[in-house]
Amino acid sequence: MGIVLRGGTIVTDTDCYHADIRIQGEVIATIGSQVAHEDDTVLPAEGYYIFPGGIDAHTHFDLPVGTMSTADDFASGTRAAILGGTTTVIDYATQFKGETLKQGLANWHQRASGNCYTDYGFHMAITDWNEHVSREMPWLSQEAGVTSVKLYMAYKNIMQVDDSALFQVLERSRNCGILTCVHCENGDIVDNLTRQLRQQGKTAPAYHPLSRPPRVEQEAVNRLMVLAELADAPVFVVHLSCREAMETVAQAKARGVKVFAETCPQYLVLEDSVYQDPTFSCAKYVMSPPLRAKENQAYLWNGLKTGILDTVATDHCSFNFRGQKDLGREDFSKIPNGAPGVEHRLGLLYTYGVQAGKLSLTQFVDKMATKPAKLFGIYPQKGTIAPGSHADLVLWDENRRFTIGAASHAHNVDYSPYEGIEQQGQSIHVFLRGRQVVRNGVVCVESPQGQYLFRKQFPQDKA
Structure with a gap:
């Protein structure tokens, strides 16, 4: 039947x-x-x-940040996702300092197992690169089904890795069938700009975007392109937000760098004028990278249309305004970064992409389902x-x-x-x-039905 x-x-x-x-x-x-x-x-x-069911390849559910965790756990986050038409999420599991990859992954399996309304997979964010972790990489892709890792060039003294670690991970990942995803902002410059603003008494959330201007993103993207070229390794730029960074990706693609890039609905439909709100309410938009000037949106939409940008994900990382965001009321650098959005990704992309004539229906499907399925090892099982x-x-x-x-x-x-x-x-x-x-x-289901996805390795012909 x-x-x-x-x-x-x-x-x-x-x-x-x-x-x-x-x-x-x-x-x-x-x-x-x-x-x-x-x-x-x-x-x-x-x-x-x-x-085809949507694939959101960038979420942060039940993520511990300091003394708190994100407002959405796997149950509430994936329930919102399924209502919006997303049937698969790939969440960023994190290996915190001092942990092995096995420990980090086990922690995320414990959080997600039995709690997901969507099917789900994991990337592995690496914050502590060492010889033991390097030896775990074949296990990660071959036995654990995790075929992408993430590194942060931002969040100094917390998540940020140096160029040496980044280069070593790129080389190791290339040989293990792993795609390396990277958060591209120059964390050292962000740290300096943040310190300068605070010393000047500029502590309101409106100053958050001034601590992370577009050039900080562009510089990090450019540095990643050079390192990827040297390592001959594929890379994936997450949450690209501005014209300068996209042009850098386009130039790298043109010269043969194996680079893929994602943007997010917030950068396609929201703009930095929200930071002009003189009240603390603009803390709701404290995310990294921050929202950009409106003129960036046309470049990003065109990047999706022409294939410079490959996917649209949400970077869903939700914190309540009251009780979490407001912990940074006296200092914008203490506002937890992130915003919700997993429920509305398809709707926003359809409304302001397809209905506005910026994307065709087939391009819409490619960006929200097919391309992420291909890049992250679940096609044609998913994405078509x-x-x-x-x-x-x-x-x-x-x-x-x-x-x-x-x-x-x-x-x-x-x-x-x-x-x-x-x-x-x-x-x-x-x-x-x-x-x-x-x-x-x-x-219309009483309990979560989602299953863990063991993903295929990134193909060597693309690496």
């Missing part, structure tokens, strides 16, 4: 066409016409787009609509409109950075591995 979605418009990264989809168990069995068997359940899909692929499917009503706000979102956080922004289009029905998990915009 199967399930047939009848009469929808299927959209992949290459095609847009009308057909029926027959689901058998966890996978797509058949695509075509008159595919139903006698005992199948038939669900009408006329008037809906059918997208094809026989044999997981039946992760989103029925999307392009005519549904609503206003985003904290009063109605599913995030476990007391504000929304997108408060009052209009969204056109919404995921109405969502299937995860053949099981309907969202019906008429409401989660």
Whole structure:
């Protein structure tokens, strides 16, 4: 007995066409016409787009930061994700100083296991590089199914690694089938600028973007490009936010550097004018990199359209305004960095990309599902609509409109950075591995159904 979605418009990264989809168990069995068997359940899909389930390859759920943790754990975060049409997340597990990779990964498995409404995988953030950790890298990719790592060029004395460690990780990752993801901001310069601002009594959250100007991001991206070139290793630039950094990536791609890059909805639809708010409310937008001037948005949209930018993820890292963000009321450098967004990624990309004529439907699917699946080792299991692929499917009503706000979102956080922004289009029905998990915009399963994804190594022909 199967399930047939009848009469929808299927959209992949290459095609847009009308057909029926027959689901058998966890996978797509058949695509075509008159595919139903006698005992199948038939669900009408006329008037809906059918997208492959979204893949958000940059989240931070249940992340400890100092004495606190993010407001969204895996249960609340992935529940919000599934409502928005994202059926897979890849979260950043973290090896904190003094830990092995095995210890760091075990901690994240404990946090996530049995708590995820989406399927999930992990990147491994490395903050303490040493010989023992180097020896763990083959285990990470071959036995643990984690085929991407992350390094921070920012957060001095906390997460930041030096160029020597970064170069060694690039070389080691190349030989282990691992893609290296990098947070690109010059942490030493950020530290200096922050200290100067504080000494001048400039401690309000409005000064946060002045401590991390675009050139700080561009310099770090450029340095990474040089190191990647020297190591002959693939790299992935996370949350790229500005024209200068994107142009640096474009130049590197043109000369053959194996670089991929992601941007986020906040950099596509929000702008730095929010920091002009004289009250502490602008602490809601303290994230790194910070929001940029509006003129950057056109460059980023064009980067998505032309392929300079490969994916759109959220960097969902939520902290409550009251009780967490406000711990930095007297010093912007103490405001925990990050914002929520995992629920609204597809909606914002559809509304301000597809509906605005900046992206085609196939480009939309590529950026939100197909390309991340390919880069992070879960394609064609995920990221497409094809026989044999997981039946992760989103029925999307392009005519549904609503206003985003904290009063109605599913995030476990007391504000929304997108408060009052209009969204056109919404995921109405969502299937995860053949099981309907969202019906008429409401989660319809009693408990989380997500499974851990053992990911394939990054292919050597791309490395």
